[in-house]
Amino acid sequence: MNVRNSxxxxxxxxxxxxxxxxxxxxxxxxxxxxxxARVMVLAVFAxxxxxxxxYSGLLSLGHAMFFSAGLYGAGLTxxxxxxxxxxxxxxxxxxxxxxxxxIGVLALRTTGVAFMIVTMMFxxxxxxxxxxxxxxxxxxxxxxxxxxxxxxxxxxxxxxxTDPATRYMAALLLFSVVLLATLAIVRSAHxxxxxxxxxxxxxxxxxxxxxxxxxxxxxxxxxxICAAAGAAYALLFGYIGSTFATVQYxxxxxxxxxxxxxxxxxxxxxxxxxxxxxVDITSGYTSAYLLIVGVALILLVLYFxxxxxxxxRERWIRWLP
Amino acid sequence: xxxxxxTRDLRKNYGGLRAVDGVDFAIMPGxxxxxxxxxxxxxxxxxxxxxxxxxxxxxxIVLDGNDITDLPAHDRVRRGIAYTFQxxxxxxxxxxxxxxxxxxxxxxxxxxxxxxxxGVMSALERTGLADRADTTAGALxxxxxxxxxxxxxxALKPRLLILDEPTQGxxxxxxxxxxxxxxxxxxxxxxxxxxHNMQVVMELADRITVxxxxxxxxxxxxxxxxxxxxxxRAYLGTEA
Numbered sequence: 001m002n003v004r005n006s007x008x009x010x011x012x013x014x015x016x017x018x019x020x021x022x023x024x025x026x027x028x029x030x031x032x033x034x035x036x037a038r039v040m041v042l043a044v045f046a047x048x049x050x051x052x053x054x055y056s057g058l059l060s061l062g063h064a065m066f067f068s069a070g071l072y073g074a075g076l077t078x079x080x081x082x083x084x085x086x087x088x089x090x091x092x093x094x095x096x097x098x099x100x101x102x103i104g105v106l107a108l109r110t111t112g113v114a115f116m117i118v119t120m121m122f123x124x125x126x127x128x129x130x131x132x133x134x135x136x137x138x139x140x141x142x143x144x145x146x147x148x149x150x151x152x153x154x155x156x157x158x159x160x161x162t163d164p165a166t167r168y169m170a171a172l173l174l175f176s177v178v179l180l181a182t183l184a185i186v187r188s189a190h191x192x193x194x195x196x197x198x199x200x201x202x203x204x205x206x207x208x209x210x211x212x213x214x215x216x217x218x219x220x221x222x223x224x225i226c227a228a229a230g231a232a233y234a235l236l237f238g239y240i241g242s243t244f245a246t247v248q249y250x251x252x253x254x255x256x257x258x259x260x261x262x263x264x265x266x267x268x269x270x271x272x273x274x275x276x277x278x279v280d281i282t283s284g285y286t287s288a289y290l291l292i293v294g295v296a297l298i299l300l301v302l303y304f305x306x307x308x309x310x311x312x313r314e315r316w317i318r319w320l321p
Numbered sequence: 322x323x324x325x326x327x328t329r330d331l332r333k334n335y336g337g338l339r340a341v342d343g344v345d346f347a348i349m350p351g352x353x354x355x356x357x358x359x360x361x362x363x364x365x366x367x368x369x370x371x372x373x374x375x376x377x378x379x380x381x382i383v384l385d386g387n388d389i390t391d392l393p394a395h396d397r398v399r400r401g402i403a404y405t406f407q408x409x410x411x412x413x414x415x416x417x418x419x420x421x422x423x424x425x426x427x428x429x430x431x432x433x434x435x436x437x438x439x440g441v442m443s444a445l446e447r448t449g450l451a452d453r454a455d456t457t458a459g460a461l462x463x464x465x466x467x468x469x470x471x472x473x474x475x476a477l478k479p480r481l482l483i484l485d486e487p488t489q490g491x492x493x494x495x496x497x498x499x500x501x502x503x504x505x506x507x508x509x510x511x512x513x514x515x516x517h518n519m520q521v522v523m524e525l526a527d528r529i530t531v532x533x534x535x536x537x538x539x540x541x542x543x544x545x546x547x548x549x550x551x552x553x554r555a556y557l558g559t560e561a
Contacts, residue, residue: 109404165487189426191438192419192422192423192426193423195415195419196412196415196423198411199412199414199415200410200412202374202410203396203410203411204423205394206372206374206394206395206398206403206406206425207398207423207424207473207477208341208395208398208399208427208477209395209423209425209427210393210395211395256458
């Protein structure tokens with residue numbers, strides 16, 4: 001990992017990715033344009049997961065609850081309290097932060113397999129709560145945000161989040177902010193401590209670091225990013241349902257990150273995009289598309305065990321962060 | 322002169338085994354102290370109690386007049402107790418530079434890339450690893466990994482540096498340069514050393530503490546220890 005000596009290349013690469021996604025807004029046909037907007041928001045979810053799993057080495061199986069905390073935090077305040085888009089988004093993020101703080105304090109008393117199980121159980125509790133309070137959440141069926149509520153007015157500027165181009169740009173903005181934030185964290189002193197905890201927690205402790213406090217910070221940052229993705233999903237696509245709180249949505253970010261390359265800044269977007277299109281293309285040909293997805297995953301694990309970008313970094317581009 | 326660190330009636334039991342059994346110990350600032358004793362004498366457990374990796378069953382540890390018995394390990398490191406592991410415990414996936422940057426950045430207040438870099442390079446230079454800064458720690462030779470371990474301890478700017486069998490597995494040449502390094506470290510830190518190599522102990526230590534079965538058997542200068550009949554029976558006789 002020789003990021004230290006090539007910071008310029010790193011910044012250029014990330015700027016190029018963001019510029020490329022910006023350009024695609026004007027080129028892509030309608031269908032793929034919509035797909036990419038959605039993938040960018042889900043990639044934010046994956047990036048949040050990557051902070052905890054990839055960099056800090058904590059495997060959570062409950063991240064659906066952070067995504068859903070943002071989803072419901074934004075969705076419920078907008079639909080029931082009549083809050084605006086910005087306030088709703090903030091409510092989603094605050095919900096995620098508080099939840100992550102509480103869950104972190106409790107779950108970090110465990111490690112390894114126990115940590116996986118505890119996070120999964122908490123996520124299950126969260127899912128059941130969304131069903132229990134069906135009066136507001138409408139449970140499985142979910143609810144839709146009214147079209148006229150999904151507008152942002154800034155003086156004379158009016159943004160309509162149901163308009164595809166606005167939606168794409170909003171998704172790109174969030175994606176870019178989180179991508180650069182991830183890069184900053186990874187290159188910071190704190191990022192180095194997180195990697196050290198992943199590699200050898202006992203040694204890190206004996207260098208004078210409070211590893212519990214550092215891991216808790218990682219859980220909260222991760223939870224906030226995932227909640228931001230959830231809140232954006234609610235506001236941009238207008239649908240809030242308990243499906244997003246199921247265990248499936250805890251497994252998906254793990255898959256995306258593993259595919260793209262754990263502990264790489266760009267791995268989450270690569271993995272999410274790849275997975276989305278594998279499912280999309282194969283389901284066009286056969287109803288047994290999950291079979292093909294499974295085979296694709298097995299091939300990937302065999303030939304790219306560290307994920308796509310993880311393997312690229314190992315073999316070719318050593319400076320990839 | 323008051324001791325830098327003292328322990329009073331320090332005990333650690335593992336079930337029925339008394340690994341450390343009522344140790345009263347004191348180390349003066351600036352001293353190089355070696356702890357020797359046969360395998361299973363409780364040396365590693367004893368220094369683990371001092372650095373906080375293991376909680377004591379009873380007794381007291383005092384650093385500079387402050388009771389640190391109940392402090393967590395990371396707080397003790399912040400107060401100047403650094404421990405280098407007996408089994409090499411570097412971050413093998415990270416570069417040598419990043420390994421040393423971790424302790425250095427902890428001692429820096431505020432953010433300054435320049436000072437971080439200077440601190441890292443100075444610790445690497447003192448241990449002779451400067452030209453290997455970008456090598457992955459896991460790819461370094463065993464001797465160099467031991468030195469990296471020492472560099473990490475040094476980078477903490479400790480007041481008490483605990484070295485647990487630092488020369489184990491090193492070649493004669495490497496041992497020679499290690500002893501030079503240890504003397505240099507002792508100019509601004511106190512060194513507590515667990516060591517099996519008698520030549521290193523005799524040449525390096527100001528004083529020697531001999532442990533056996535969890536207790537302190539004898540303590541004194543190298544000459545006194547060499548002349549002590551009880552020590553010879555318990556330890557030196559079997560080794561030499």
